[in-house]
Amino acid sequence: MNIILLGAPGAGKGTQANFLKSKFNIPQISTGDMLRSAVQANNDLGIKAKQYMDSGELVPDSLIIDLVKLRVTQADCMHGFLLDGFPRTIPQAEAMSDSGINVDFVIEIDVPDNVIIERLSGRRIHPASGRVYHIKYDPPKRDGVDNETGDPLVIRDDDVEETIIKRLKNYHDQTEPLVNFYANYSKDPKPKSLKVNGTASPESINETLKDLLG
Numbered sequence: 340m341n342i343i344l345l346g347a348p349g350a351g352k353g354t355q356a357n358f359l360k361s362k363f364n365i366p367q368i369s370t371g372d373m374l375r376s377a378v379q380a381n382n383d384l385g386i387k388a389k390q391y392m393d394s395g396e397l398v399p400d401s402l403i404i405d406l407v408k409l410r411v412t413q414a415d416c417m418h419g420f421l422l423d424g425f426p427r428t429i430p431q432a433e434a435m436s437d438s439g440i441n442v443d444f445v446i447e448i449d450v451p452d453n454v455i456i457e458r459l460s461g462r463r464i465h466p467a468s469g470r471v472y473h474i475k476y477d478p479p480k481r482d483g484v485d486n487e488t489g490d491p492l493v494i495r496d497d498d499v500e501e502t503i504i505k506r507l508k509n510y511h512d513q514t515e516p517l518v519n520f521y522a523n524y525s526k527d528p529k530p531k532s533l534k535v536n537g538t539a540s541p542e543s544i545n546e547t548l549k550d551l552l553g
């Protein structure tokens with residue numbers, strides 16, 4: 340079961356990925372998380388990627404393609420994998436296809452831009468645990484601090500409004516064309532394309548996906 344999750348940043352890919360990975364017992368491969376780990380580790384990849392990430396640009400295809408190709412050959416991907424945040428461009432999708440990596444389902448989570456801006460600009464993170472809050476929809480018990488540890492919460496560098504708008508533009512320009520790329524995919528097997536309304540509650544999106552994926 341090889342699944343691609345498409346959707347603008349903040350569409351809820353991570354939330355749905357959590358559900359899908361346990362349902363199908365497959366690993367979630369989040370290229371955003373891989374890149375953030377590299378930035379934290381301050382390794383060669385992280386140093387190269389950081390400037391693009393902070394400014395809301397995509398990192399160059401050459402930095403990410405080999406990383407993913409290698410990741411999907413690891414043992415835990417034997418029964419499938421869930422790609423969250425990859426491919427983000429047509430050349431990334433082509434590289435995957437050229438390497439013989441098949442895709443069973445392409446799931447697009449659709450959310451209007453104004454909703455995305457509200458979601459992301461209110462997002463607060465506890466960096467050590469990855470816990471995510473929202474100042475309006477899921478506030479911490481005490482303003483600005485993590486519920487479990489009391490550590491201060493932070494705004495992700497790329498969650499400032501100006502950068503969110505740039506990330507959305509990049510999504511529409513570079514990533515959304517993948518919907519048509521997979522709808523018109525000419526190789527065999529052709530992935531099945533699904534679209535879900537990402538403004539519904541996470542639980543009801545779960546249910547919809549459960550029905551659609553069978």
Ligand code: AMP
Nearest residue numbers: 348370371391392396397398424425427
């Ligand atoms: P995400 O957490 O998926 O929104 O990713 C955060 C940032 O990492 C993006 O804004 C990009 O700068 C970079 N990134 C993640 N995945 C990719 C990808 N497949 N191609 C290019 N850049 C990526």
